[in-house]
Amino acid sequence: MSVPRLLLLSSEFPPGPGGIGTHAYQLAHHLSGRGWAVAVAVSQGYAPPAERDAFNRRQPFIVLPLAERADGRLWPVARLWGIAALIRAARPQVVVASGLRSLWLAWVLRPLFGLSYVAIGHGTEFHSASAAARGLTARAIAGAAAVVAVSDYTADLVRQAGRPRHLVVIPNAADGERFRPGLATDALRAFWAVEGRRVLLTVGRVCERKAQDVVIRALPRVLAVHPDVVYVMAGLPEKQAEYMALAEQLGVGHAVRFTGLVAEGDLPALYNLADLFVLVSRQTAAGDVEGYGIVVQEAALCGAPAVVSQGCGLTEAIREGETGVSVPPDDPAATAAALIALLDDDAARRRMGHRARELAASATWAERVADYDRLLRDVVGAAGEQGGEPPRPVGEGWGEG
16 A cells, blocks of 8 residues: 655744644644655744754654745745755645645645645634735635634634635644643742742733733732732743733732743643633734634643633633633633632632543544544545655755755
């Protein structure tokens, strides 16, 4: 039996942060384990080159780091040149496109190389103020052999943005091998000075969409009832200065911590710090939305129930009242009320955490990628692609121009 061959295009990839990157890595990792020859062409601009290259060498699949804007005015040409060379070497039978520009690129590559593609819809890519961008996205959706939405919420966005030939929902998941309860947290507690405190945790870029400011505005009410609470924010600190100023203005500066980016090895222990995970994202004026919330599932695997916002894909990452609760977006009072209610009842909160762990462990990436495997094999079969020689090795530095 021939080995099926796949090219994955993604706008993010480890070792940098981001849910799309986590999703792309898990696809590549688990599909390789299920017998696919995987080649990945990705942006890895957040990671230092040495860290990036060391990470890529450890993978059982080809990783091509794409040129970045900082590489000069011809970076788009360098990207296309590198991807074309990778396609000639790896000879993929299907392309998987994750992220908006990857979706557009797959649409461009289809007539050039005769490659069918499957699009992964995360959410934000289907909101744009530009008529040209919306038109291109609609064409790219229509051209895909299939579109996978990571939630029912995202599936509705796909339908609004275009007319997919085949649309399927495969929810996001988390890594059941890495994230688990019972990990030692003493060192992190000491480092962040949260010994003896109850921890609210948000993992994600400190930015408008993640809405850490809503939790900060809720803190005065929470601390009035539970003065031992501290709010820890882990992620790229885009708005740290602004949000710290807000905390000081509200008199809660002593109860907030900004960790910045957390090392991958420390992330499971960080989740274990949390009494409650909080992600009350909002839709921004630019159209950024939360399509699902992988971090909610990572926290669940570590035994933490969640408070999330309504009106986006986050509600599909919990079972209301069973593994977490949802609140209206941009509502500090409702957020405070939900946090206080859960902090008031330790036994109920622990039951919710146990149930969250139980459900998340039954649908990790290993199970979810099995669904992708079946879909992609169907697409390859429908395209009439047959076996052939294995892909040739790709030299280091391809496409970095």
